[in-house]
Amino acid sequence: MQLLRDSRVRFAGYAKRHPLENSVEIRVQSNGESTPKQLVEDSCYLLQLHLEKIREKFEEALVDSNMERMQVYSQDNKVDTYQGGSGNFFD
Numbered sequence: 001m002q003l004l005r006d007s008r009v010r011f012a013g014y015a016k017r018h019p020l021e022n023s024v025e026i027r028v029q030s031n032g033e034s035t036p037k038q039l040v041e042d043s044c045y046l047l048q049l050h051l052e053k054i055r056e057k058f059e060e061a062l063v064d065s066n067m068e069r070m071q072v073y074s075q076d077n078k079v080d081t082y083q084g085g086s087g088n089f090f091d
Contacts, residue, residue, distance in 0.1 A: 002050070003043040008033045 003012040011029040028036035 002047045003028065003039065006039055006043060007031075009039055012039075 003009055008031050009028065010031050011027065013027050015025045015027075017023065017025070026040070028039055030036050030039055034042075
């Protein structure tokens with residue numbers, strides 16, 4: 001999809017000849033401003049940036065979620081302390 005968003009791309013498609021073969025044929029036609037190879041490289045770069053943003057947002061959400069869980073846990077599970085004897089809870 002990233003490749004198709006580029007206004008320099010006239011056509012982009014791929015073909016997988018057979019499910020058991022580990023090869024994919026990619027076809028790209030440009031409007032003449034750039035080579036197909038450059039269009040694919042640019043799209044891969046933009047895709048990497050997009051994935052990096054997704055990873056950063058995921059990690060932020062994970063940290064926020066863990067902080068919320070820690071707050072809820074500390075509020076709901078207050079620890080009772082034993083105030084007697086030798087300090088051993090089972091005495």
